[in-house]
Amino acid sequence: MSGNSSAAWGSEDPRFEDQDIAGIPGNPISHLDGNAAAGALWELFRFDIIQAIGRCKHCGAVSVVARATVYADGPGIVVRCDSCEGVLLRLVETPTRYWLDVSGLSYLEIDREG
Amino acid sequence: MWRVADVVSGVAETETSRTIGLRVAGLDGYLAGQHIDIRLTADDGYTAVRSYSVATAPMDEVLEITVAELADGEVSPYLVRDLAVGDQLEIRGPVGGWFVWRPSNANPVQLIAGGSGVVPLMSMVRAHEASSNPSQFRLLYSLKSPAAGFYQEELRTLGVESSRFSVDYVYTRSVPAGWPSAPMRLTPETLLANILPVDAAPDVFVCGQTVFVETVAEWLVQAGYPAATIKTERFGGTGGTR
Numbered sequence: 001m002s003g004n005s006s007a008a009w010g011s012e013d014p015r016f017e018d019q020d021i022a023g024i025p026g027n028p029i030s031h032l033d034g035n036a037a038a039g040a041l042w043e044l045f046r047f048d049i050i051q052a053i054g055r056c057k058h059c060g061a062v063s064v065v066a067r068a069t070v071y072a073d074g075p076g077i078v079v080r081c082d083s084c085e086g087v088l089l090r091l092v093e094t095p096t097r098y099w100l101d102v103s104g105l106s107y108l109e110i111d112r113e114g
Numbered sequence: 115m116w117r118v119a120d121v122v123s124g125v126a127e128t129e130t131s132r133t134i135g136l137r138v139a140g141l142d143g144y145l146a147g148q149h150i151d152i153r154l155t156a157d158d159g160y161t162a163v164r165s166y167s168v169a170t171a172p173m174d175e176v177l178e179i180t181v182a183e184l185a186d187g188e189v190s191p192y193l194v195r196d197l198a199v200g201d202q203l204e205i206r207g208p209v210g211g212w213f214v215w216r217p218s219n220a221n222p223v224q225l226i227a228g229g230s231g232v233v234p235l236m237s238m239v240r241a242h243e244a245s246s247n248p249s250q251f252r253l254l255y256s257l258k259s260p261a262a263g264f265y266q267e268e269l270r271t272l273g274v275e276s277s278r279f280s281v282d283y284v285y286t287r288s289v290p291a292g293w294p295s296a297p298m299r300l301t302p303e304t305l306l307a308n309i310l311p312v313d314a315a316p317d318v319f320v321c322g323q324t325v326f327v328e329t330v331a332e333w334l335v336q337a338g339y340p341a342a343t344i345k346t347e348r349f350g351g352t353g354g355t356r
Contacts, residue, residue: 031324032348036165038210039151043115048211066212066345
């Protein structure tokens with residue numbers, strides 16, 4: 001364990017006040033796990049895409065979708081690669097339509113038993 | 115896909131949180147660690163969707179969530195303050211098959227909770243206790259203060275009575291009377307002193323705010339816990355989920 005990591009989280013770092021969810025009024029919404037998109041994506045795909053393995057078209061990283069980074073504070077959901085931060089998937093829901101962009105995924109490997 | 119749940123109970127968990135019991139018609143089992151989405155619709159048609167982790171074990175008849183109130187939240191103040199027994203909610207799920215614990219898993223398990231991140235981990239603790247799975251479960255619960263703790267009676271009882279479960283606490287702002295140390299921020303040293311060692315090869319589940327989760331996960335990897343054995347669930351900040 002490097003000394004740096006302890007020092008970085010010393011008492012002056014305001015981020016460490018953020019340990020409890022109730023303690024941060026006004027804090028910008030930060031990113032989440034792939035899991036956070038599970039509900040909307042399940043409704044769309046009717047299988048649990050979060051457990052699927054996807055390949056990032058930008059950097060070639062292959063990873064379970066759950067390990068991707070989700071930004072859910074915009075009008076839709078943006079899922080980014082955990083390795084290169086390239087956009088894997090975008091989803092916008094309107095009252096009558098879905099708009100889905102999966103152009104950042106070159107493939108998905110889906111467990112048929114999952 | 116969306117269905118109606120009946121609110122059957124609402125019990126204050128702390129001053130700013132509430133455990134809500136839901137009866138869901140046609141609920142066909144779920145996995146410990148999953149979450150539901152709740153959709154509220156205003157009179158003018160405006161909708162807000164938020165995710166809340168399930169706290170109960172999958173075999174329980176009533177599904178419970180624990181909601182922490184966010185000061186400027188759109189959904190959580192309603193759920194904590196206004197929702198009444200007999201009301202109905204629109205829900206989707208439980209969903210998410212990745213941040214889950216299955217009773218068939220033979221590995222020891224280390225759970226690490228920051229604040230209200232304990233909720234999905236509690237579902238795993240309860241599922242484990244209800245199963246005959248012999249593996250060791252250990253929970254490290256980082257809290258601002260004793261009064262902020264969820265499920266305190268149950269965790270205390272389980273910690274004393276169960277041979278398969280133990281719980282450790284880190285208090286960051288105030289400690290219980292007679293606590294052996296002053297309030298302290300979680301450090302790598304405190305973390306590693308209170309969790310199953312690398313040699314035990316535990317599956318690790320970390321849940322809390324994004325900064326907490328990412329910090330802890332990074333410390334674990336630096337300490338030699340394989341990244342593939344660490345699963346995380348980040349709550350984000352205000353307006354985020356759970």
